[in-house]
Amino acid sequence: MKNFKPNIDWQDKVIDIKDLFKSFGSNHVLRGISLEVHKGENVVVLGRSGTGKSVLIKIMVGLLSPDSGEVNVLGKEVPTLSVQELRELRLRVGFCFQNGALYDSMTVGENLAFPLKRNTPGISRAKVKEMVANVLDAVGLSQTLDQMPSELSGGQRKRIGIARTLILRPDIMLYDEPTAGLDPITCTEINNLINEVQQRFNTTSIIITHDLTCAKAVGDTIVVMKEGKFIKRGPFDEVFDSNDELIREFYDYNFIQ
Numbered sequence: 001m002k003n004f005k006p007n008i009d010w011q012d013k014v015i016d017i018k019d020l021f022k023s024f025g026s027n028h029v030l031r032g033i034s035l036e037v038h039k040g041e042n043v044v045v046l047g048r049s050g051t052g053k054s055v056l057i058k059i060m061v062g063l064l065s066p067d068s069g070e071v072n073v074l075g076k077e078v079p080t081l082s083v084q085e086l087r088e089l090r091l092r093v094g095f096c097f098q099n100g101a102l103y104d105s106m107t108v109g110e111n112l113a114f115p116l117k118r119n120t121p122g123i124s125r126a127k128v129k130e131m132v133a134n135v136l137d138a139v140g141l142s143q144t145l146d147q148m149p150s151e152l153s154g155g156q157r158k159r160i161g162i163a164r165t166l167i168l169r170p171d172i173m174l175y176d177e178p179t180a181g182l183d184p185i186t187c188t189e190i191n192n193l194i195n196e197v198q199q200r201f202n203t204t205s206i207i208i209t210h211d212l213t214c215a216k217a218v219g220d221t222i223v224v225m226k227e228g229k230f231i232k233r234g235p236f237d238e239v240f241d242s243n244d245e246l247i248r249e250f251y252d253y254n255f256i257q
């Protein structure tokens with residue numbers, strides 16, 4: 001449970017998706033998805049493998065186009081955007097990859113400086129240094145500045161991956177399976193970090209996961225996806241305090257893993 005009250009603006013829809021459909025040939029992946037995400041809200045998308053979570057995320061940032069439906073992200077109708085406009089949008093939507101996607105040949109500090117230098121032409125060395133130090137402090141890993149990624153634990157790599165996304169100060173953070181492959185204690189640390197990011201930077205986040213413990217710890221709202229549709233939506237306790245056959249099935253599946 002969170003030890004703070006998230007500052008969510010329920011009037012401000014940062015993501016507004018209506019009746020989204022997407023098929024690949026005869027594979028009908030998204031079958032009428034609607035989703036509202038508000039400023040400052042952590043929304044968890046729970047669903048088994050292959051239900052279309054990644055397809056949904058890709059449509060949100062214009063990497064795939066929908067067959068029909070509306071996709072509004074940060075006030076922009078994504079399917080109508082030009083290549084340049086999509087580039088600008090993607091800078092405001094930070095994607096945290098499952099494995100952190102760090103460059104093995106660069107130190108932690110260089111890994112963090114890289115996106116900053118690439119996306120902020122003319123930024124001074126002093127400013128880069130300051131921002132790298134700030135973001136490392138935010139993820140609690142200041143001591144790793146000069147280390148190589150290979151010297152980090154799995155959990156530390158995840159934290160640095162999050163820091164590397166955070167350094168561009170995105171409006172939206174997308175976390176893809178943030179706790180996959182981690183032991184329970186490290187999972188808790190990552191869940192805490194996701195909450196700290198929400199509290200400290202007031203970002204809006206979408207967290208894709210199969211992990212119910214993670215969903216419970218970080219989600220203000222949980223949406224459960226099954227066969228291309230959202231079958232439930234609400235706070236964790238509401239969604240899982242349910243005798244609904246479909247939800248029980250998901251719950252049982254999760255704990256057998």
Ligand SMILES: Nc1ncnc2c1ncn2[C@@H]1O[C@H](COP(=O)(O)OP(=O)(O)OP(=O)(O)O)[C@@H](O)[C@H]1O
Binds near residue numbers: 047050
């Ligand atoms: N570019 C594509 N071309 C054709 N089919 C695709 C494409 N991208 C995804 N799919 C199909 O869409 C379905 C949903 O895939 P998706 O990757 O979104 O699942 P997921 O819910 O993210 O699963 P996981 O949790 O395993 O990552 C799958 O059947 C996949 O094969």
